[in-house]
Amino acid sequence: MKLKLFKKYFFTTSLIIVFSLSVMMMILSFALNNHLAKEKYKSLSKSCTEVTEYIAELSDGEIGEEDFVKTLNAIASVSDVDILISDSTGTVIVCGCDDWINDGKCFHSEKIISNEVLAGKGGQASFRLGTLDIYKNPHYIASEPIKDSENNRIGTVFSTAPLSSIRDLMLTIIRLYLLSAIIPIILMFFAIYTMTYRMTKPLKLMSEASKAMAKGDFSKRIPVTSDDEIGELAVSFNQMTNSLVQLEGMRKSFVANVSHELKTPMTTIGGFIDGILDGTIEPEKQHYYLTVVSDEVKRLSRLVQSMLSMAKLESGEFVLKPELFDFRELLCTIVISQEQRIESQKLNISGLDEIQSISVNADRDLIHQVIYNLVDNAIKFTDESGTIDFKLKKDSKKLVFIITNTGKGIPENELPYVFDRFYKGDKSRSAVKNSTGLGLYIVKTILKAHGGSITVTSRENDFTSFSVTLPL
Numbered sequence: 195m196k197l198k199l200f201k202k203y204f205f206t207t208s209l210i211i212v213f214s215l216s217v218m219m220m221i222l223s224f225a226l227n228n229h230l231a232k233e234k235y236k237s238l239s240k241s242c243t244e245v246t247e248y249i250a251e252l253s254d255g256e257i258g259e260e261d262f263v264k265t266l267n268a269i270a271s272v273s274d275v276d277i278l279i280s281d282s283t284g285t286v287i288v289c290g291c292d293d294w295i296n297d298g299k300c301f302h303s304e305k306i307i308s309n310e311v312l313a314g315k316g317g318q319a320s321f322r323l324g325t326l327d328i329y330k331n332p333h334y335i336a337s338e339p340i341k342d343s344e345n346n347r348i349g350t351v352f353s354t355a356p357l358s359s360i361r362d363l364m365l366t367i368i369r370l371y372l373l374s375a376i377i378p379i380i381l382m383f384f385a386i387y388t389m390t391y392r393m394t395k396p397l398k399l400m401s402e403a404s405k406a407m408a409k410g411d412f413s414k415r416i417p418v419t420s421d422d423e424i425g426e427l428a429v430s431f432n433q434m435t436n437s438l439v440q441l442e443g444m445r446k447s448f449v450a451n452v453s454h455e456l457k458t459p460m461t462t463i464g465g466f467i468d469g470i471l472d473g474t475i476e477p478e479k480q481h482y483y484l485t486v487v488s489d490e491v492k493r494l495s496r497l498v499q500s501m502l503s504m505a506k507l508e509s510g511e512f513v514l515k516p517e518l519f520d521f522r523e524l525l526c527t528i529v530i531s532q533e534q535r536i537e538s539q540k541l542n543i544s545g546l547d548e549i550q551s552i553s554v555n556a557d558r559d560l561i562h563q564v565i566y567n568l569v570d571n572a573i574k575f576t577d578e579s580g581t582i583d584f585k586l587k588k589d590s591k592k593l594v595f596i597i598t599n600t601g602k603g604i605p606e607n608e609l610p611y612v613f614d615r616f617y618k619g620d621k622s623r624s625a626v627k628n629s630t631g632l633g634l635y636i637v638k639t640i641l642k643a644h645g646g647s648i649t650v651t652s653r654e655n656d657f658t659s660f661s662v663t664l665p666l
Contacts, residue, residue, distance in 0.1 A: 204390045211382060219371060223364060230360045231334065235321045238336030238353040241273050245351045246338050249279070266290035274359070276333075278326075278352040279340070280307050287349070302328055312350055323357070332357045392419070396428050403435070412439045440611070459490035514557045514643060521593060521664075522551045522586065524558070528565050529584075535573050536582075545584040552588050554666050560640045561664070565595075567633040568660055572599040575658065592646075592666055598659040604652040612650050613638040 245266060252262045270277045270290035277290035284307035293300035305328045322335050333354040340349035396416055403414035412435060416428040466483045469475040475483055529536075529546060536543065554561075572582045576599040585596040604612060613634050634648075641648050646664040 203394065204387060207386050207390070208383060211379070211386075215375060215379070219368065222371070223368065226367065227360065227364060230363065234334050234355055234360060235336055237273055238275060238334060238355060239321070239338075241269055241275055241277060241353040242336050242338040242351045244269060245277055245279070245353070246340065249340055249351070263288065263290075263295060267292065267295050273353075274355065276302065276352075276354045278302055278328075278354070279349060280312070280352065281349045282312070282347060284308060284312055307350075307352075326352060326354065329354070329356075334360075393424060396424050400428075400431050403431070407435070407438065412442065441614075459494050463487050463490050514560070516555050517558055518553055518555050519558050520551050521554050521561075521595070522549050524562060525549070525565055525584065525586070525595075528562070528569050532569060532573055539573065539576070540579045541573065541576055542579070542581040543584070544581060549584060549586040552586060552593050552666075554593060554664060556644050556664065557640075560644075564637045564640050564662065567637050568597050568662070571633060571660075572597055572658075575599065576601045588666065593664050595662040595664070596659060597662075598657055600657050603654040603656055603658050604650070605654060606652075609650060609652060613648070 248257065248262055248265055251257050252259065257265070266277055266279075266288065267290045278286050279288040280286050286303040286305070286307070288294070289300050289302045291300050291302065294303070305326075308327050311324070311326060322337075323332050324335055325332060326335060333356050336353045338351045339347045340351060342348050396419075399414075399416050403416065406412075406414050415432050415435065418425050418428045418432075466475070466487050470480050470483065526546065529543065569582075576582055580600040582600075583596075583598045585594075585598075587594050638648055641662065641664065644664060646662065648663070649661045650659065651661075652658040
């Protein structure tokens with residue numbers, strides 16, 4: 195079973211903290227152990243030096259042997275160490291322990307220290323970790339040779355302390371360290387848990403919302419509880435959901451419109467052709483109805499062409515074929531081709547005769563589609579006896595083409611969506627005007643491919659104006 199993000203993040207962070215604390219404790223233990231060992235060796239060395247000085251006083255007769263043994267015992271008790279004095283053969287001849295004071299012998303004197311241990315560092319003071327052939331467990335050992343007047347080694351002073359003494363101290367320190375760390379660790383785990391939960395909750399909600407969207411439910415939104423990256427992600431997700439809702443609505447509307455657009459002309463075409471074939475339509479009226487059939491076929495052709503153009507533009511299959519041509523000539527050709535429609539609606543055309551010739555280097559066929567779609571829209575949505583105005587200007591790098599038509603205009607709240615796929619503003623009017631909602635989307639995509647752009651301004655019940663910018 196796969197761990198969820200919350201568990202992964204929480205356990206990973208917790209392990210890192212535990213590992214970090216463990217490493218810190220190991221480093222602290224190592225450093226503290228070395229420090230305590232050095233201090234222990236210093237203490238043992240000092241004891242050896244003091245005993246050597248007392249041995250010199252004993253040799254000079256300044257103190258008696260009984261006082262010397264008592265002094266040795268006092269040093270051992272105060273320093274919490276064992277102090278042994280051996281002769282050159284390794285036999286313990288004096289010990290500072292209580293047993294020696296009471297009985298004149300102890301378990302230290304039952305063993306013989308080996309010559310290898312006695313040798314030390316060539317007769318110099320030395321430090322080591324060992325058993326002296328006396329102890330069962332390792333001890334810290336400091337030693338200092340005893341020499342006669344001729345500098346010959348006649349014995350050795352040993353000062354020892356059990357390794358467990360430092361170990362017990364280390365265990366106490368570690369125990370205190372762990373006890374003092376429990377509360378911060380608990381608080382830290384609680385903080386990590388809270389932070390991880392807050393961080394992963396929006397992601398979980400996004401996952402649930404995505405699954406709901408896959409089933410067609412676009413109602414879920416992610417609450418924005420912070421202004422960090424997670425909050426920005428939640429805002430972006432909500433914006434994406436809103437866009438998908440709008441796109442889904444336009445898609446359904448488009449499918450309904452396309453279905454209607456296909457069904458109506460096909461029914462008309464089928465009815466008229468059947469009427470001609472079975473003789474219901476008289477021969478003298480067949481030309482009229484064949485003209486109607488031709489118009490319906492052309493309308494179907496335009497719809498299919500728009501669909502194909504959109505598919506090619508979105509897939510990136512089309513390739514620009516730039517050539518030098520006169521923009522004014524292309525515009526006039528398109529307007530003249532719509533002369534019958536313009537006259538039937540009694541539209542006024544202004545500004546066309548004032549436009550000067552401007553040469554552009556672009557894909558002529560695609561730019562033709564851009565101008566045709568804009569002119570076609572202007573004619574469709576200009577009320578009878580209305581006006582369509584054309585303007586064309588240029589500078590050193592680009593031309594600007596503006597087409598303005600009078601009419602109902604576009605509501606301000608719908609202006610941001612004019613260039614979206616499947617967009618159709620006035621639904622009741624669009625059905626009559628045979629709009630598919632793809633024309634302006636195609637226009638924008640073609641201009642973008644040329645490095646140009648298009649914008650729209652409109653005022654309801656007044657005008658609509660499209661401005662095209664195209665590099666020369």
